[in-house]
Amino acid sequence: DGGITQSPKYLFRKEGQNVTLSCEQNLNHDAMYWYRQDPGQGLRLIYYSQIVNDFQKGDIAEGYSVSREKKESFPLTVTSAQKNPTAFYLCASSIWASNQPQHFGDGTRLSIL
Amino acid sequence: DQQVKQNSPSLSVQEGRISILNCDYTNSMFDYFLWYKKYPAEGPTFLISISSIKDKNEDGRFTVFLNKSAKHLSLHIVPSQPGDSAVYFCAASAYGNEKLTFGTGTRLTIIP
Numbered sequence: 001d002g003g004i005t006q007s008p009k010y011l012f013r014k015e016g017q018n019v020t021l022s023c024e025q026n027l028n029h030d031a032m033y034w035y036r037q038d039p040g041q042g043l044r045l046i047y048y049s050q051i052v053n054d055f056q057k058g059d060i061a062e063g064y065s066v067s068r069e070k071k072e073s074f075p076l077t078v079t080s081a082q083k084n085p086t087a088f089y090l091c092a093s094s095i096w097a098s099n100q101p102q103h104f105g106d107g108t109r110l111s112i113l
Numbered sequence: 114d115q116q117v118k119q120n121s122p123s124l125s126v127q128e129g130r131i132s133i134l135n136c137d138y139t140n141s142m143f144d145y146f147l148w149y150k151k152y153p154a155e156g157p158t159f160l161i162s163i164s165s166i167k168d169k170n171e172d173g174r175f176t177v178f179l180n181k182s183a184k185h186l187s188l189h190i191v192p193s194q195p196g197d198s199a200v201y202f203c204a205a206s207a208y209g210n211e212k213l214t215f216g217t218g219t220r221l222t223i224i225p
Contacts, residue, residue: 042215104156
């Protein structure tokens, strides 16, 4: 079954620690995205990548970093510089072309201990 | 600046009736619009989309209408079913820029 896998489902982090969220897709999509959702808000774009070894900042990239070494994988690191990291993080992928929907994983909820 | 707005945070509809969810946008460069459905602690699921060359798109119980002059789109669900209870997000993108801009969502509750 093709899809997007995010792990873990729940993640806890101590203040001052970096943490990496995993996102893997087997849809053969070129583009991958990371979003953050906070209560009562829409999804806000953190980073996106159109092709391997290339990525662009979204609207709220400060305190985050990404890599795209393989087409299937787009891990997100939440660094200690992110002031308010507690949120629901969503990864998506799509064909990089006009009028193509993005498809989402089931998310990772990150909480600060 | 909120470029995609869903002004109704919540909506309750009787089972079997029509649900109408609304979305307004301000960016005239948007030319592709989508609706997603989201259950708690899950990722959004793509429902239906429409490009700006159309004013209506149907898929089973779901129909999306686009009024470009009013910069308004709506999602109609007929008939509404209990499983439709979820948060619905509208989203938009501009030609040549595949990033999506999302609204804040509308929580739809179907009353049995």
